[in-house]
């Protein structure tokens with residue numbers, strides 16, 4: 001008889017592994033802007049056990065995410081809350097102002113993690129990290145993060161920030177595994193965080209992932225999320241409603257075997273889903 005939990009057993013909040021204080025499975029909120037759906041989805045996620053919520057100034061939904069947290073019976077201090085400063089606002093003064101606006105919009109005293117959303121436009125390692133360091137000292141954020149950085153930009157960030165860079169958020173899933181970026185991130189002791197961990201829906205129907213999912217009678221979403229977790233990468237899938245939130249949360253109970261993990265390692269297609277012209281890899 002198998003001792004492995006079945007895919008239908010949903011892990012409790014305490015079972016979610018943590019990367020240095022950050023729960024390794026979170027909820028993404030990009031494009032969740034509906035006034036009713038968004039607070040409800042956040043409240044549902046927290047009720048289910050999620051304790052990590054990812055938003056950004058650029059998503060225009062911080063007030064709705066904040067409403068969801070307030071509506072939930074989960075205490076604010078038990079939620080790991082991350083937001084990001086948009087690329088046009090990364091000059092010293094704008095970054096300070098935007099971070100204050102972010103906590104106001106979220107209705108919280110501070111965030112747990114504040115990311116540089118993209119190293120583009122107004123980003124300048126000296127001025128941007130001068131502001132971010134000051135925001136840590138002021139208590140507006142507990143930690144500094146970076147997002148969409150290439151390996152050489154990670155080096156520059158580490159050199160310029162006085163406080164440790166805690167996390168690096170970049171696109172990562174079985175179809176875009178980002179070996180070089182993961183390596184550079186981990187080399188500096190920075191926690192890797194995968195955005196678009198379901199390849200924005202493209203993990204569904206992929207032959208190898210579907211076969212593995214079929215063998216466990218689970219969805220490809222769970223397989224992708226379990227692979228990321230086993231490879232030491234935090235994931236923040238976006239889901240709008242209870243069924244998807246539940247399915248993704250249940251990935252915590254899915255144990256892939258070494259053969260399955262290795263087979264997924266072989267799937268890298270360098271298939272990027274988020275590819276704006278200002279992405280540093282396009283410069």
Ligand SMILES: NC(=O)c1ccc[n+]([C@@H]2O[C@H](COP(=O)([O-])OP(=O)(O)OC[C@H]3O[C@@H](n4cnc5c(N)ncnc54)[C@H](OP(=O)(O)O)[C@@H]3O)[C@@H](O)[C@H]2O)c1
Nearest residue numbers: 028029030195196197198199200221237238239240244247
């Ligand atoms: N730092 C950055 O530059 C950056 C860029 C992109 C994303 N992000 C962050 O990463 C988060 C996740 O990335 P993403 O939103 O691009 O894509 P994703 O999480 O890979 O995919 C989201 C899509 O998958 C669907 N979905 C979720 N769970 C599912 C399930 N179990 N079964 C079937 N479909 C499912 C969602 O549908 P429903 O909405 O209908 O549930 C949505 O259409 C974002 O929300 C954001 O917080 C950051």
